[in-house]
Amino acid sequence: AQSVAQPEDQVNVAEGNPLTVKCTYSVSGNPYLFWYVQYPNRGLQFLLKYITGDNLVKGSYGFEAEFNKSQTSFHLKKPSALVSDSALYFCAVRPETDSWGKFQFGAGTQVVVTP
Amino acid sequence: GAVVSQHPSWVICKSGTSVKIECRSLDFQATTMFWYRQFPKQSLMLMATSNEGSKATYEQGVEKDKFLINHASLTLSTLTVTSAHPEDSSFYICSARRTGGSGKNIQYFGAGTRLSVL
Numbered sequence: 342a343q344s345v346a347q348p349e350d351q352v353n354v355a356e357g358n359p360l361t362v363k364c365t366y367s368v369s370g371n372p373y374l375f376w377y378v379q380y381p382n383r384g385l386q387f388l389l390k391y392i393t394g395d396n397l398v399k400g401s402y403g404f405e406a407e408f409n410k411s412q413t414s415f416h417l418k419k420p421s422a423l424v425s426d427s428a429l430y431f432c433a434v435r436p437e438t439d440s441w442g443k444f445q446f447g448a449g450t451q452v453v454v455t456p
Numbered sequence: 457g458a459v460v461s462q463h464p465s466w467v468i469c470k471s472g473t474s475v476k477i478e479c480r481s482l483d484f485q486a487t488t489m490f491w492y493r494q495f496p497k498q499s500l501m502l503m504a505t506s507n508e509g510s511k512a513t514y515e516q517g518v519e520k521d522k523f524l525i526n527h528a529s530l531t532l533s534t535l536t537v538t539s540a541h542p543e544d545s546s547f548y549i550c551s552a553r554r555t556g557g558s559g560k561n562i563q564y565f566g567a568g569t570r571l572s573v574l
Contacts, residue, residue: 382547385551385565442553
């Protein structure tokens with residue numbers, strides 16, 4: 342069975358500083374990895390995915406993530422955080438072999454960016 | 457592209473009544489849709505996988521007779537909470553899986569439905 346760990350319940354960062362949200366995973370076979378962001382009382386918005394290819398993936402709103410197979414990690418990063426980046430971030434994984442494409446989500450990390 | 461519409465966004469009902477939530481993929485066909493439940497400040501809990509033209513597959517612990525899912529077309533799945541009770545109050549979110557194009561393998565989410573049962 343697959344699992345996702347987001348070790349930090351909350352990340353606090355000052356506006357303009359680098360932002361990192363951590364994610365590690367466990368899955369049988371090759372992983373498909375995803376990051377989503379959720380604003381209050383809203384659904385999830387897709388940020389980026391890793392399926393195959395370059396380990397560094399660039400996504401929406403200036404976010405990027407690096408797939409590290411040896412460390413089974415897929416940390417989300419942004420070089421310069423904005424106050425508007427304050428939201429709940431979810432990492433998700435599914436095994437390549439799951440034909441239905443079911444995701445396993447992490448517990449979520451609340452990001453707070455202060456002016 | 458890849459827009460998923462979910463209605464209603466908020467519903468209040470009396471205990472014992474049934475509530476239907478619709479999930480539509482507006483600009484792509486979705487043979488597979490998912491229904492999640494989310495408690496405050498918690499992650500998404502997958503309730504069921506909805507496949508067009510076939511019965512939904514429910515996760516362990518989810519009551520099939522309480523949460524009825526119908527996926528009658530490639531763009532519409534519905535979740536009906538039957539005989540709702542206060543403990544069913546929650547945030548319900550649907551997603552649709554894109555099977556082709558640049559968005560392949562991505563789940564696109566609706567905006568969610570806040571259900572409050574009095």
